[in-house]
Amino acid sequence: MEEQFAVTAATGALGPVLAKLTALLGDEYKLQEGTRQDIVSIKSGLEPVHDLLGKLWGREDLDVACKDLLTAARELSYDMEDNLDRFITLGLERGETTFIQRETLDIPFKEFMESVKGVSERCREVQMTGEAIICKRHKLTTDPRARFLHKDASELVGMEENKKELIKLLQEHKMVCIFGVAGMGKTTLAELVYHTIGDQFQCRAFVSVNPSPNMMEILSTIRSQVTNGASTAGSVTEPADQENIIDNISLSLSDKRYLAIIDDIWHWEEWEVIRKALPNNNLGCKIIMTTRIKTIAEKCQTEQGTHVYRQSFSYEDAERLSHMTLTKCVQEDILEANAKGLSAQIAYTCGTAARGSSSCPLAVICLSSAWAQTHVQRDYLEWDTWDDWVSKVLLDRFLSTASLKPLVQSLSLGFDDLPVDLKTCLLYCSMYPWDYHRIERDCLVTKWIVEGFVWQEEVAQASFDKLVSRDLLQPVLENKYRVHPMMLAFLVCKAKEDNLVACMRYNSSSHAKQMIRRLSFYCMDRYPHEDVSHTRSLAFHGYHPQLDDVSFNKFKNLRVLEFDSCGGLENRHLVDICGMFGLRHLVLNQQITELPREIGRLQNLETLAVKSSSISKLPREIEKLQNLKSLNISDTSITELQREVVKLQHLETLNISNTKVTELAKEIGKLQHLKTLNISNTKVMELPREIGELQHLETLNISSTNVRELQREVVKLQHLETLNISNTKVTELAKEIWKLQHLKTLNVSNTKVMELPREIGELQHLETLNISNTNVSELPREIGKLQHLRTINIRMIKVRELYLEWEVPHSLTVIFGSMDTALEQKVRLGVSPAWKNSIISSSGAKCREDISTVVLIKYFHKRCEVVNIPMHRLAGRHMNVPEWVKQDLSYVSSLDIRLWKLGEDDHEFLKQMPNLQALQLKFEVLPREPIAITGGGFSKLETFYVDCRLPRAITFSRGAMPMLRHLEFKFYTGTTRQHNSMGITHLRSLEKMVFRCSEYYTGDSPGISATIDVVRKEAAAHPNEITLWVNDMKPEVFGGSAKWISQADRAIIQKETEERERMHKQRMRLYRAAEKRAERDKQEQRKSENSLLSSVPVVGYGTVDRARLEEIEEPN
Structure with a gap:
């Protein structure tokens, strides 16, 4: 199916419904003529509804009729898809391999006719009466950042040092790009610099850009500012031509020293248009650009004379700003009595929890104000803890709380700029708990596909990357992500508003007016009594002691079921779960010890994950899951990969890492659709030759196994992109490795490999090469031909020269060193006219004596230059830092x-x-x-x-x-x-x-x-x-x-x-008892010796007492 038929927050399941109705009209479905006519009528009625919903959704100026239409159409779409799926499934079951419409088969189309007719008529009414609403361009009436500009100096906590640092950077660079998430204070910082140094320039301009800018207006504003209003956009005599305005601005600035601040760039194309108007006249002009888009900041990093400044706001400044805001609204004694450590909690909540994250000043101000506002209005017994306040205010009334409005508007800017498919994928992240730091990339991508938000894995992976580039998904650990707590609160309320997801925490009620489609439980011991038969996704997080109260057999349309670190799930619950015939994605947890034989009933299951569980084998009925695409049995007690697994012909991902498996069956070659095979941390000693038959394999991970030889058949894997043989006993890479023309990542770290074949230079798509802690002593010069190489890890090896032969601007991260711990030195090389400026090097003679170096040789045709990169381990001992x-x-x-x-x-x-x-x-x-x-x-x-x-x-x-x-x-x-x-x-x-x-x-x-x-x-x-x-x-x-x-x-x-x-x-008691016993034994031994030798004859002293003898110094 095409992406236009995806499930979205705007259109619900209308896209898939239209696609399935179209398919039913095909020759492969043997439908009666009356049924076909009904389908044609339904389809023609739904198509304009689908188009209209896409135009209406997300607008804030809709009347009640439009909102009701959106809700009714979405609800109808979900019911229709559920019924269509049952109709198709039953038809295939009764007709074996061909769909045949039987008389006994329930026909849902007559029931749909009236509902579709009603929605279609309402759609026509909205189109007739609301044409202006549909066509009117959505535009912010006020800039949500305006309220926080021109602040009193006392309120600009932490900005003074940032301002000084930015001014210093402008002295060294022509342009500085300020990068940071929404509400980080980028605009405020830029304006502070603007007013501090603006008088040093002959002319200046400050313009803010919104996600969907009118470039003519932007350019006209710049022209008006740099010419002091001499020519304006409102001039009737001037043609409204973009190139003309650009030429005017460029001509006006050609002989002037100017300062230009372009605030909030969303798309690189917009920046390229503006940049044309800002000439490089060598008069000391300065440009500041701000952005929240990571890819734009990365592009700026490659530009000569540009520095990227990552805006940050420290935990201490956040705590101080929070306390300042709170004390303005609440009396100090009340604050101290009722909110001990509140400022610290707010500072933590506003962003400091994740690696690389800093607090957000706008969020700190709004959150502090919101707490103060609700504190004044509330009953003191309504919530006792911060967690209660988060649940009942932040995650329930985030969009409607007045004090949070500036933050909501700021977050809305980034959200509204996303296309509808990305909005839907992001809204689905509200299924995760508050302040959750363990979102797994592959798991989330799979659920997007199962939900129908995207149809292809490549598209889903690209969507994930886009959300990461905008900091909407933030990396925490390797392959682990989180959503910023403030954005998550925004998403929870948005998703609830559109009835996409309902989240319940600590026995809260959903208060759902419509049927719940996706439901997330967090630490519940009682569950709602709403009709759950229409629920599509169900997730349990935290501890659930009363899972017996959940009637799993009532979830008739469930597609996704996930138990994430969920206490309370037991084997006996699985029998009912195996009755969910529509289930496609099932994730179980560590308390499960056995899968029931009934697992074979889940004929539509595509993902089965029992990772970190206590199961020791899979039931034979697993072979019945012929639609299964992903099987994850990692971190279990399984000792054998059963023959039934290799009968799963549609399997694309197989993860058996961290198990006790000792052998891969030869039949593994039958899994012709397999794309990912992970056998890391197993006891496998040899790869079967049949592995070369896996022609669709893209990732092969055999790290930390006992494999001694990489079979020659591996080079037959023409689509392989990632090969990880680290921590194995492999000693050699085959020369034929050049045949892996799609290989992007090669990891041979911690092996006995002694040399890299020269043919490695033919891997033109290679991006990451890790040869750390191997016996490699020399890198072949052919590595310098790898145009796409981005990272090379040569830590803990004796390599001293790395040859680079790039002809295009390029960046490379070299990780090197010889360290006892997991320390890594990362060096960014920008191979551009200013490539030497980004190298960390040293010119001190002592430094070169005490620090070993790696020599990077950059070829410029026949000429080369050498750069020393310090390892930074200081030899010897020092009285202090030299x-x-x-x-x-x-x-x-x-x-x-x-x-x-x-x-x-x-x-x-x-x-x-x-x-x-x-x-x-x-x-x-x-x-x-x-x-x-x-x-x-x-x-x-x-x-x-x-x-x-x-x-x-x-x-x-x-x-x-x-x-x-x-x-x-x-x-x-x-x-x-x-x-x-x-x-x-x-x-x-x-x-x-x-x-x-x-x-x-x-x-x-x-x-x-x-x-x-x-x-x-x-x-x-x-x-x-x-x-x-x-x-x-x-x-x-x-x-x-x-x-x-x-x-x-x-x-x-x-x-x-x-x-x-x-x-x-x-x-400790045994330790002390043993000491006392040893001391007692010594004393008894002494007493025994004293009784035998009560006196001893000593030359020169006569006869002396034994105790006295011990005090006499022994003669030399």
């Missing part, structure tokens, strides 16, 4: 240094390093006082490694290291002294902690145990989910997971914690 380091390495992104002492000046230098992402500090001497890491500084640090005698060398205060994700300590001794807090809870982006101690002081030693206990308590109190490693012990998970569980789960965790503490205390 001066040459401060001079030559202040802009590096990683630093490994061994110090005797870290003085205040050195500490401040490290804090202010603007690009520092990874830091290793090794102390030769234990500091007298712990080094206090405070807020302000280390703005980009993500990895921090401390090597010291005791872990108490470092403490963290509020706001410290805001982007830190990985914290690691290595220490050599322990102490039983009082262990104070380290301040782990202040590291708001922390995800992983590692403690490595000397083998002589195990985790059971009193000093070490006390230290680890302190860390455990702080990790448990952290809002994030923290993974803790102690030496090589099994990792423990603390913190953020508590947000997703109920009281019952907390009781289980509490019980486990108490049991762990009890075992620890028991070990």
Whole structure:
């Protein structure tokens, strides 16, 4: 089906209905003539309705009649599609392979006729009476940003430093692009700079662009400003010609020093038009452009003389701004009494939870104002916690709360600029819980396809990328994303308004006026009594103790069913679930131990995921799922890939990673539609030769297996795009690898591969090459021919030269180094006329002696240039940070240094390093006082490694290291002294902690145990989910997971914690008892010796008492 027939928030399922009606009129369906005439009539009635709904949806100026028409038409479309699917399915079942209309077959078309006729008549009425509404161009009457411009200086929290930094960048670059999400303060910052330095220019212009701009108006505004109104858009004598206005502006500015600020560029084409009017006259002109679109910022990055400035707003500034806003609206004593830590909570909610995210000042102001407003109006007992307020106000009345209106308008700008298919995909994300950080790309894309929002995976993947480029989906971890909490609140209310999705939290009621089509439950112990027979998607998140109350057999039209980390689901629930014949997407969770034989009844199932469950085998009936496209049994106890699996002829994705599977059956070659095969972290030792028969395979992952040889048949996989053989025993890459002409990613890291074949240079589509920690010592020059190479990882190998032969502007990330932890040095090379400016290098002689380098050789036909890139590991031991380091390495992104002492000046230098992402500090001497890491500084640090005698060398205060994700300590001794807090809870982006101690002081030693206990308590109190490693012990998970569980789960965790503490205390008692027993044995031995030798003859002393003998120094 074509994309125009997709399900959308605007037209509901009208698109698929029209497509299916058209198909039913084809020759393959043997329909009676009367039925065919009914279908033709219905189809002709629905086509104008489909067109009208697309024009009406999303407009704010609709009357009641238009809104009712939208609702009625969408509801009808869903009912029609459900009935059509049943009609087609039953017809095929009774007619075997051919659809035959039987007399006993229920005919739904007569019932549709009247409903379609009514909707069609209402459609004609709206077209006749509402032509002006339909044709009128939607235009904002006011700029939602205007309210926040021209703020009093006292209200511009955190902007002064940003302003200074931006002015400094303008001194070094002709143009600066300010990039940031909606409400980040881009416009405010640009205006501050505009008024601060504007007098230094002969003429200036400031113009804001909306998502659908009239370029004639924009250009006319610029012309009016730079000419002081000498020529305006309203001049009757001038022709309304775009090129004419561009020429006028360019001529006026040709001999003047100008400042131009172009605010909020949405599309690159618009910027190219405006740029034509801004001449490069070498008079020191400056341009500031702001955008929220990532792809535009990336394009700017490649332009000569342009710097991209990522607008940020720190956690501390957000908290201060929130408190300032709250105190204006609520008395201080009331604020303190009723909202302890509220400012911190608001600052956290407004964006600091995810990696790379910073707070949004507009959101902080609006959220603080909204809380204050509802606080004044509400009954104090209506909500007791912040979570209650989020559920009952933010996620229920986000669009209608007056104080949130500026934020809603700002978010609407980005939302309204999306095409309807992207809007629908984004609205579907409201199915996920509040502040959810684990949206999996592949899972979401699959659900979009199952829901009918898109029909092809390539289109779905491209849609996902577009949402990421606009920061509407934000990366958190590898393949994990989130929606910003403010955008999610916006989407939840929007989706509810259009009856696309209904979200229920903590036993809230849906209050649905229409039938619920998509339903998301979060931590419920009772469920609504509404009619659920029309529900298409159902998701359970968090703990659900009363799943027995859910009548799964009533969900007759369910297509998507997902249990995400859902406590309460048991094997016995699956039998009813297997009666949902229309189910296409099923995700189960870790509590399942067995799939029932009834699973074979799900004939329409396309996705089955039982990852992280406790199942040990699949039922034989799995072979009946002939429509299954994706099977995920990763992280289970399965030991064998059963023969029934290879009978699934439509299977496209097979994931058996992290299982106990030891062998791939030869029959794997029969899966002719397979596109992705993941057998990583299994016990497979050999790939069958039949793997070469998988001609549609695009991704092959055999990492962390016992495979010793890459079969020659692999090079027959003509459509392979990703090949991952990392952490295997493979020693050689075949020369025939050049045959993989579609290969984009090649990962051979952590293998014994000794050389890369020269033929690798023929992989013209290769984008990522990872050969880290291999035995490769030289890179073939042919790598320089890879025009599309974007990332090469040569970490922990001896390569010293990398040859580049690009003839076009190009960027490359080189990851290199030899490090004990997961530190990576990323260098951005812009191969353009200014390519050398973006290289981090050093000219100090000492620096070159102490730091190893990789030599990059860039060829310009017969001429070449060499650039040194520092590795940033300082050799030797240093009393303090050397001066040459401060001079030559202040802009590096990683630093490994061994110090005797870290003085205040050195500490401040490290804090202010603007690009520092990874830091290793090794102390030769234990500091007298712990080094206090405070807020302000280390703005980009993500990895921090401390090597010291005791872990108490470092403490963290509020706001410290805001982007830190990985914290690691290595220490050599322990102490039983009082262990104070380290301040782990202040590291708001922390995800992983590692403690490595000397083998002589195990985790059971009193000093070490006390230290680890302190860390455990702080990790448990952290809002994030923290993974803790102690030496090589099994990792423990603390913190953020508590947000997703109920009281019952907390009781289980509490019980486990108490049991762990009890075992620890028991070990301590045994430890002390053993010490006392050893001391008692020594004393008894001494007594025995004393009884035998009560006195000893000693030359020169006569006979002395044994006790006295021990006090006499032994003669030399």
